[in-house]
Amino acid sequence: MSTELCADCVRLLESMQQLAPVGNVYTSVPEGLRGGLLRYIVHGIRPGDFLTAVLSNDLAEACARADDLNRHRLFDICFWLYNHAPSPCWKSPKNVAAWLEAPRSTAACGLLR
Numbered sequence: 836m837s838t839e840l841c842a843d844c845v846r847l848l849e850s851m852q853q854l855a856p857v858g859n860v861y862t863s864v865p866e867g868l869r870g871g872l873l874r875y876i877v878h879g880i881r882p883g884d885f886l887t888a889v890l891s892n893d894l895a896e897a898c899a900r901a902d903d904l905n906r907h908r909l910f911d912i913c914f915w916l917y918n919h920a921p922s923p924c925w926k927s928p929k930n931v932a933a934w935l936e937a938p939r940s941t942a943a944c945g946l947l948r
């Protein structure tokens with residue numbers, strides 16, 4: 836996923852890969868979700884059901900949609916969103932719908948192929 840990403844994706848990906856200390860453990864965005872999150876935040880592409888539920892702030896739906904890995908990583912995802920994601924792109928179904936409708940960068944990006 837590292838080849839020819841646009842500048843915005845590169846910047847956000849770095850923050851996802853960073854290990855952030857929380858108490859006496861470290862947190863980062865699960866690798867399998869990074870592409871979907873970047874496609875959504877930077878390029879406005881609809882994410883899967885699990886990420887849509889997380890971004891919409893729907894805890895019960897997120898738990899219901901999570902796979903075996905991500906149900907144990909909800910904190911890591913929310914921690915990153917809270918600290919790095921643009922506020923208007925998440926926190927409610929209304930925000931998610933508006934974010935998906937807004938025009939986005941058409942810069943060439945390896946994530947869009």
Ligand SMILES: [Zn+2]
Binds near residue numbers: 878944945946
């Ligand atoms: Zn990009």
